[in-house]
Amino acid sequence: MVSSCPSDNTSEVDQSSFWSSGNLNWDQHRIGWAIAGGCAMLTVLISVISVSGHCRNYTKPSEQRQILRILYMPPVYAVISFFSYRYFRSYTYYSLIEAAYEAVTLSAFLLLLIEFVAATATGGDATKAIERKDKRPLPIPFCCWRYRPTKPYFMYTLKWSVLQYVIIRPAVSIAGIICQVYNVLCESGPYSIYYANVYLEAADFASISVALYGLLLFYGLTKEELVGRRPLAKFLSIKLIVMFTFYQSFVFSALEGRVIKATQYWTAANIADGLNALTICIEMVFFSVLMMWAYTVNEYKVPGNKKTSIWRPLWDSVNYWDFVTEIAGSLKFFFNHARGASSTHSSKKTDFAHAFGINGRSVADGGRSTEESIRLAPYPYSDPHNADSASPVLS
Template sequence: MGHVCPSDNKDITDQSSFWDSGNINWDPHRIGWAIAGGCSLLTVIFTTISVLQHCRNYRVPNEQRQIIRILYMPPVYAIISFFSYRFFRDYTYYELIEVAYEAVTISAFLLLLIEYVAATAAGHNAETAIERKNKRPLPFPLCFWRYRPTKAYFMYTLKWSVLQYVIFRPLISIIGIVCQHFNVLCSSASFSPFFANVYLEAVDFVSISVALYGLIVFYALTSEELKGKRPLAKFLAIKLIVMATFYQSFVFSALEGRVIKASLYWTETNIADGLTALTICIEMVFFSLFMWWAYPPSEYKVKGAPATSIWRPLWDSINYTDFVIEIIGSFRFFVDYVRGKPHAHGNRIAGAPGAPAKLDFGEAFGVSGAYSKPIDRDVGGESALVNNGRMRASYDEDIRLAPYEAPRYRQEASEDTSYSSPTREHQVRR
């Protein structure tokens, strides 16, 4: 006998409309509908103001494009939660779409931290930055395992540990939507081995755990460089949204059949899902304000400087070329690592046979090019961020998070190999 997932919806539906005989039919469901819509609208307004302020002061594109992506999180959650409340019979579909954006924000946060760390090399020799990172233990619970940041594979592994989530989370959502369509997902039976939900949740748990651990490793490694950037506040602005949505969904589900009772048109699951969606809409108002504070546009304002166009920042924020470059670059490196290529093993130290030249701190994190000087607000009318006299370009103009490329080698008379680069030649001359 096959296992059948019980329906989350009643067979009969409410035939009345929001406007009933010229008057609003103020039953509890419609009151919640109005609150969810009003809160979603407030969230959109607050986020729009914050985003437009960044767009009008778009001085550091590589940082601000990631910030704008992160700022989108509250309105994305609020709008989708409103629709999941309004069209509650399709709640599962909306929920699967909603959580997929979490992967975007976490990946954007990593790339933002990389930009912050790279900027600390301004004004001094960036080649020594990696050298001061000594061998150290991994954070809890893998503190028994020590790692060396100068290893060739380390930075690619760290970036991949986070960016893999931007692949797996949308893929999990797509598979979940298909399973829901064929009634084999059964999210109400979370731990049943006869339905797909338990397996998708397991994969998601592993993927998000690896991504968050990668962020923790990165922060522990670069905490000195990130001072003054409030990385914890910025991270909490993201993670608290995820935690709030997860735990309140768990609480409302636990109340089904105990405190939450079915009504004429709504099952216990419908009501629990509706309460979850409603609370998300309300919370996103406060989270949009929190993100406005955690990612202040004032950091990029320059007195006397003209406002920048809003169209390029908006395009940059939805153009995910940088994600693709990072993912493909890391994948190519690991292919070379498996194939035993010399440059993919050992330390990334100049002079080692078969090893590329020693990379500076930014290059080790996938950031190429000269570092930018910090904003000088005392110089009126000048560009806010200068990169060797030039304003730092966005990815479309000058891809700064460069993809991984296998180095070229030249055969010496002694059959030793060495990697030729401007950095290496500079060291030889010196």
């Protein structure tokens, strides 16, 4: 017999307003409402300062495009958490939307690391960045297997391991919203094979595990090239948000019915979800400060340069066509590999630039060398105020 899914909300709705008899009605929920709103506003303010700093000093578009996407994470989480607290009866919808941005952040971080590594290439040639890497064991728990970084399939698989999450996580959120509409999600109820939540969470867990493992593998492979760029601080500022939101949600859920009791207008699930949303709003203030430090704009300030316009950087950051081209490139490689194309099965080393979509060259021409060119998909960008900046080339 299929067990019924308990309702997330009470049938009785609080009819009182924030203003009661001409005075403020400060109950516990409205105090939390004010705290969540204040923290969300502070997070947005801090993030705006950080984002505007990069927009006004947009000297390395290929890197800062990804940084801007990462800097959006705290305000996105804070604002959505505020609304999920304020409109707690629709908490599930907000939480599913919030989780989808995590996929964007992790994918942007991978592409940022790729740009960092390419920038260290000898003589401005991205092909030199990885060709010296030898065969080595995979990270735990697959350390019994060894891999050769210069194999064609390896680098495309590594990139795909992270980018797949930008497809699966939004798909899981969309499926969860549809299931919630038809009352077959049962997120607050016990895990059951008769409801969608268990399957969606399993898919999400598998997908994010693969993505995080891919990031760990790439960091281990290129940590020498990333020295001085504080990759660990940058990664932790993202990962800590993911960890805090996941584990505290688990703790509050475990307290439902034990420590957290239902009230007249709030179910135990409502209270647990509300506490989680309130906590996220408070935490994002600190994470926005951490990200401002980890992704400091000081690395991109060029003395004497005129400040850049904010509109092109903002458009770059919300234009996700580069994700599409990266995903399409990987799928094309796998398709050609399945067809037996010789270039995908060759034992010849494949360079970093080709596998990761970065075009690098160093060509002697009349005693001059052509600087490294890095593509900023989907269109070229040139900074007239930075004479040393490369002219991007579309591949």
